[in-house]
Amino acid sequence: MKNFILTSITIIIIISIALNGNNAPVKASQSDIAGKLIRFHVIANSDDKIDQKLKLKVRDSVLKYISPKLKNCTSIEESRNVLNKEDKNIKKIAETIIKRNGYEYSVATALSKENFPVKTYGNITLPQGEYEAYRIVIGTGKGQNWWCVMFPPLCFVDITKGDVSYQKTEKEMKTVLSDDEYNLVNNTETSKKIVVKFKLGEIFSELFG
Numbered sequence: 001m002k003n004f005i006l007t008s009i010t011i012i013i014i015i016s017i018a019l020n021g022n023n024a025p026v027k028a029s030q031s032d033i034a035g036k037l038i039r040f041h042v043i044a045n046s047d048d049k050i051d052q053k054l055k056l057k058v059r060d061s062v063l064k065y066i067s068p069k070l071k072n073c074t075s076i077e078e079s080r081n082v083l084n085k086e087d088k089n090i091k092k093i094a095e096t097i098i099k100r101n102g103y104e105y106s107v108a109t110a111l112s113k114e115n116f117p118v119k120t121y122g123n124i125t126l127p128q129g130e131y132e133a134y135r136i137v138i139g140t141g142k143g144q145n146w147w148c149v150m151f152p153p154l155c156f157v158d159i160t161k162g163d164v165s166y167q168k169t170e171k172e173m174k175t176v177l178s179d180d181e182y183n184l185v186n187n188t189e190t191s192k193k194i195v196v197k198f199k200l201g202e203i204f205s206e207l208f209g
Contacts, residue, residue, distance in 0.1 A: 028180040030129040035175045037126075038079055038151040039116070040134035044143030051143050054101055058094045058136060059146050063155055065093055071153050074178050076176070077135055079151035083111050105139035121148060123166045124173060125187040147178050154177050 042062070044055035066086060073079040083090075087109055092108045111134045118128050134150060148155040152172040166188070174182055 004141050005017065014199075021198075028178065030127040030184075033126070033185060034074060034131045036130060037131060037149055038083070038145060039131050040078060040150040040155055041128075041133055041135045041145045042149045043135065043137045043141045043145040045139030045141065046143045048143070051138070054098065054103065055138060055143065055146060056099050056140065056203055057101065061093050061097050062090055062136065062190070067153075067155070070150060070155075073153070075115070076151050080111065080132075083150070087111070094138070098138065102138075108135075108137040108141070119147060120187060121154065122169050123188045124149075124154070124169055124185050126185055137186075155162060175183060197207045 037158050042055050042059045045051040052203075069082050069086060072078055073082060074163065091107055091109045094109070098105050098107065107173050111132070113130050114135065115130050116126070116133070149172075152175055154169055154172055168181075170186075173185070177185070
């Protein structure tokens with residue numbers, strides 16, 4: 001029994017060391033990541049179901065138009081130039097969809113820097129902070145927003161059907177982020193660490209409970 005306990009403790013120590021190695025300070029910050037991304041937000045007039053559906057219709061039409069123009073951009077500057085150039089056309093598309101559905105909501109569009117809370121998109125979780133974003137605000141803009149990342153082009157994964165490809169998002173994010181920066185936003189690695197830690201707690205309880 002004594003040998004079993006010693007062996008178990010040794011295994012736990014080894015696993016703990018490995019976990020601590022994985023939790024070593026990441027040499028990346030929110031500002032590092034923010035400087036390499038352009039987010040896309042469509043903000044509904046309100047949280048009413050009709051306004052939320054209208055928001056998604058605007059999203060679909062805008063993405064259908066802008067996708068071919070952004071998907072081959074290789075730099076944030078190139079994407080920024082496309083968005084500034086197409087801003088009036090995007091606004092017109094949004095206004096057309098709104099009127100077609102029987103509403104008179106105003107539309108405001110802008111490429112600007114805004115403060116955002118923590119947001120998760122598939123296997124990517126962006127920390128709270130200031131980001132550059134292209135925003136479409138419908139009416140009062142008091143409803144929940146839909147969001148994705150325009151550069152690198154994560155918006156063009158089939159998010160409209162709820163199918164976020166983890167391999168696709170990882171590939172695209174790694175084209176612009178360093179390993180440390182990607183590890184900071186990769187929530188799948190965080191989840192794995194949490195699971196292992198819970199398992200360690202169970203082992204301690206079984207041995208010494």
